[in-house]
Amino acid sequence: MDVLRDNGRFIDYFAVAGLKVVPLTAPSQGGPQGEQQDPNALTQFFFEPSKPSETDPLKTSFKADILNRYPLHNHDDAALPQHVWMFCFPNGIHLHTTRQPPTFFFFILTELDGSRFYGASLCYSEPLYKDTSSFNGCQFPPHMTPDPNTVYYAPTCLCLLSHHPYYSVHKQFLSYLYNITNTPTYNSVVPLERILSNFVETPLPPPGGLVHLMVGKTRVSTTRPARGAFPYVDPSISFEALFKCLGLDNTIKVFGLVLEERKILFTSMQYSLLTLAAEAISHLLYPFFWHHVFIPILPLSLADFLQAPTPFIVGMHAACYKSLHFHADAIAEVVTVDLDNGSIQSPFVPHLPSLERDELCKQLSQVMYPEVEYGFGILEGQHARRDDECRHAHPARVPRVLPVLLPQLSSVHVVPA
Secondary structure (H helix, E strand, C coil): CCCCCCCCECCCEEEEEEECEEEEECCCCCCCCCCCCCCCCCEEEEECECCCCCCCHHHCCECEEEEEEECCCCECCECCCCCHHHHHCCCCECCECCCCCCEEEEEEEECCCCCEEEEEEEEEEEECCCCCCCECCEECCCCCCCCCCCCCEEEEEEEEEECCCCHHHHHHHHHHHHHHHHCCCCCCCCCHHHHHHHHHCCECCCCCCEEEEEECCEEEEEECCCCCCCCCCCCCCCHHHHHHHHHHHHHHHHHHHHHCCCEEEEEECCHHHHHHHHHHHHHCCCCCCCCCEEECCCCHHHHHHHHCCCCEEEEEEHHHHHCCCCCHHHHCCEEEEECCCCEEECCCCCCCCHHHHHHHHHHHHHHHCCCCCCCCCCCHHHHHHHHHHCCCCCHHHHHHHHHHHHHHHCCCCCCCC
16 A cells, blocks of 8 residues: 555645634623623633643643644545644643744654655744733633733744655745744745745646745755655655664664564654654665554654554654553553663564574664674674764665565564563
8 A cells, every 4th residue: 555645736735733712701790600691791712721720821731723724625535634733732832931942843644544644843932922911812711820921932833734755845845934924024025825825736746757846936846756666765864863863783673673563652852853763764664564553743642542452653752751651561562762862662572583684784784884894793782882983874875775685584473472
């Protein structure tokens, strides 16, 4: 099954996500509780917190929602996922008293038919209170006590969704869009709506063709692989980063565990690193394809997925994962890969054939560290030491090594745990 849906669109949707607001009609005055509300009462809109009992706006998270989108209608073959806001703010919306720097990361949504939405999101801060009472007609809930002398900042997310993983182009366009909408000195003679529609409505080229786009005054070109060719790997997906985070031996261990269809959980304090690692390890499987659950950034509200009985590859912010309180038996079979510390906690040992594993390590070592002489059958301890000593890799050559050896590794016999 092809993960890419050929719908002829380069981009499916553009969306803006931010604070969710809920209406609350003021009750009539002076009557007993339960009396019919005054029909002339004004409807007020409030930001919806995740914890209604919390009174301090800085100590709780707020719910998010889709504030705007383009196009306004759903495509017949692929509707805009209504829960996309969860992936724009995986840990909910948190307020700050200072403006936060813009952040960018990718995420992936898997649909029921197995096809994937590839998302790119750029989050930036906006002042919540432009005066001491409301922001665009919205207020804090009545039970909250915000400081009237404090300016609160809330994140807003610009998001692109596509069935094709052209992450670099998506990032370049969102950065351009952010500049023209948030930099007072930035002038554009073209209306924002036209810029958006021209980009989103760019047609997808046929297999083997080129697509040309204008991002501001910059001409951007990218290719679409021909049918049967090596799958497209966006330049943003760095195999070098995966090997640098985990080292050669640990990367091979994760690779073996994925081949055995284990439950893999990546953790990191950086959202961008989660998608990079999950995408890199899935590309290394070629010519195989991961058909199970694949959620490189798992929102905190969907943490119960970690207790699923089926194999998965998911990623989660390290702080969110540490805040969970699962029973040990519920996640006993989960392999935890800490990208920040380069460590693995696994109840399993991958059963890769020793001869093929040694040859794989040898070839990968020659690709990654050509300045180091490697002999055949080097011990794991020597690999680990050289991983620390040699940090320069050649990621473009890494994917070409594994497909040569995978036909031999495909005969791996998985011993039940």
